Amino acid sequence: MQALPQDAIYRPSPRIMALADWIGDPVKAADFPETILRWRNDRAAAEIGLAGLTDEEWVRHFGRFEPLADNMPGPLALRYHGHQFRVYNPDLGDGRGFTFAQMFDAGGRQMDLGTKGSGQTPWSRAGDGRLTLKGAVREILATEMLEALGVNTSRTLSVIETGESLYRGDEPSPTRSAVLVRLSHGHIRIGTFQRLAALELDDEMAQLVTYCLDNFPGANFPGGHTDAPHPAVRFFNQVVERMADMAASYMVAGFVHGVLNSDNMNVTGESFDYGPWRWLPKWDPGFTAAYFDHQGLYAYGRQPEAIHWNCGQLAVALRTLVEAPPLIEALNRYPELYQQAMTKRWLWRLGVEQRGLEEDTALIGACEKVMARRGLGPDAFFFTHRGGRGPFGASEEEQALKASLAPYVATDSSHPYWSDAAPQSMLIDEVEAIWAPIAGQDDWSGLFAKVDAVRRMGEAMGARPEPVGHSAA
Template sequence: MMTSSYIAAPVFAELGDGFYDPVTPARFPVHHLRFRNQRWAERLGLGELDDAAWETHFARFEPLPGNLKAPLALRYHGHQFGIYNPALGDGRGFLFAQLRESSEAGGRLLDLGTKGSGTTPWSRGGDGKLTLKGGVREVLATEMLEAAGVYTSKSFSLFETGEMLFRGDEPSPTRSSVLVRLSHSHVRFGSFQRHAHARDVERLRRLFDFSIEHYVPELHGAKDVTGLEERVVAFVKIVGERSARLAARWMATGFVHGVLNTDNMSITGESFDYGPYRFLPRYDPDFVAAYFDEGGRYAFGRQPTVVLWNVARLADALRPLAPDADFHPAMLAFEDAFHTAMRAGLLARLGVVSREVDEDARLVDGIYGFLDADAGHPRSVGYDAFFFDWYGGIPRAARTMASARADRYQGPAFDAFHSALAGYAAVRPDALGDAYFEREDPCTLLIDEIEDIWSAIDTRDDWGPFEAKIADIRAMGAVMRLRAE
């Protein structure tokens, strides 16, 4: 049963023809529930659904009360590795339902979408299915990023579906799954690119107005007092700043998305679509997540530049609505927002209170100076362990300098960092007494850990390591209290 917190809001269908295609969900041989996000279900009034109802809605995809009558495969285009692709769209997923948060929780419009739910008109010959390993990886990614304070989609439900799939990039046949994601929006940069590419100004304008109404309320209220060109420029600026903050949080977290195509960028500045992602084992600007990214276009250190490039493509797509607009200030705003958010993100990871901008910049320089110097050492501290060891600032020094990594904290680069850190106060001094900070190593999600978790599932059907990792991630998040939407 739904509680009073459930507020159906199926507004995307109002956009009408040209924005989506109604589709029929796949039917699966079995439905084994492997993950249920109870805490987000409760926030949306779905927490009291029993197992049968959960399966009915999130494995069989029977409509939620008052919601979309049929799933919608959304239409969009996108630049993929810099090359424009007009053959995109939801090829193995769809928009299943839309809900509204309560006004007390902020009143946001939220989407429930799928991955692995069968073929659509945009499947391009694929089977529309998701491997179980892919589903497991996405659950782990979203849990880790949420705990790390990154604005991310949430894995809402994962069912194993009993089919054997064949893939060219992993051992096959392999087990199958269907995932439900919770997101703030499914409006992508590529959604605008599609209509701009078709020179369909009427639909472009309709999507723009829809986006402002539901995702940029500060501009929606100004539509009667500002012109269209002003709103378009302001929209690009706001979306750019959101995207800059996302890129900064990825960098502070040591996360490499892997496929930063324009169809994987949301106007809400929300991270989503986790394919060949990685978390940094050690600081390396050239670290690449995707084996097929041979030129390193989406390497860790290039993510901010690529995201800005994507924002510029959004501006290009909106040009038909504002032919004479000057988007240069919006691009400059991205740079400012990124550097501000980068300083804030790194200080949040260190658990220290911001001081003057110049002091914060010196500390940031000290952080990366040490990480860069340390990266080439055969016993590198590692990206996550560094922030773990120095969380809370100088008060953490006594324990850190008695740890197994103590010998790595020496030399000119460390001295510069340590000097810059002096005088910074802990955000939460009480957190340093938590059991989490008494352990030797932080909670991490490196590729070897993910492979071990999958191996236990694949070879022994042992879900214990998967469940233990989620519990550990959530425990870390509870201690760190890094804000994520």
């Protein structure tokens, strides 16, 4: 293995290898016919010391999966169970991905590199272990938009086209293939704990709690519920805090994940695994993203409840280590934490300073009524009313909103973005318009232009709000 060109902050830290005997299966990446570099996120790579890689080195590590220097010796396909649309499934695991490297970022956080579309594993079942190029492009767009809107999300580090023809029921086929690398704070899921509980692996459960406490406190919160006496209770309080914040971030972003199964819930509180996602075209709590979500279980307005339910499944799993009462107490914190996160994030996006939970909650209600009355989506609404500026129509709802906003102090809205003719958005028609020239003429300019525009919006939004919770108090 050749030495890795590195800058001052490439610091390998393959700590998951201490759990490797039971948390995953050693696998190899598929031997792809081609490796054509399509996307490298140097902004994210710089945070982990990898932006200095040449394109050739990048392809070796992220297309052929040559191990990074002093890192994991090979990939691990992680094992987990999970509730899928509330039906328990013990036959899960990384079926088209793996974790293959860990390192510290510039802030000292433990980070993972994981894949999507890297080939078959013991958990592939009948799948081919591949990812369509369109799916990879969609993940770039989702993660860039979410990051700009302040959502704690995985980031798309790399996309490499792999030269295979794939057949899918939800895309015109044959279609092109790709392998994606995501950068995340971790890949431990609620379903990881569910598997250990189902198999009665209590020692491994305790090890995993310790691993999470040692490696994840910096994901959202500096320490979580630090006065809880039992490690599992401290850990669970952290997860509840993070999940409440994630749920609020979805609602403020107008984002519908689509598949909020417990195997898609990262205990770091990072949103990840983007399949049938959508942004709201207009204010509609019943809007769903997945065509197969016939009951609307994961509709936009039901996402906070769905994430809370998943937290409950983690509590059930942790009962193998600790009695129920402190876990129930932690779970019962979720509604208040969610409401606090909602008001903090909503007013951040609206561009006004907080005044108080009751008054801020009433303001959110007034905003929702205007969106419903005018058929607006969150992108258009927040852009129009940034800093409380209006304009306000003559309707009862808009005049009520104007009165509600009157006592609020505006935050900085001096960035030129706020004077643009229209806000950035990520509606499905825009996604299809970006994909069409890639599919037809191999023209990627629309994608790159959109990412630049979204990042400019993120600059205008500024740093996302600090999360709420016991440790942030």
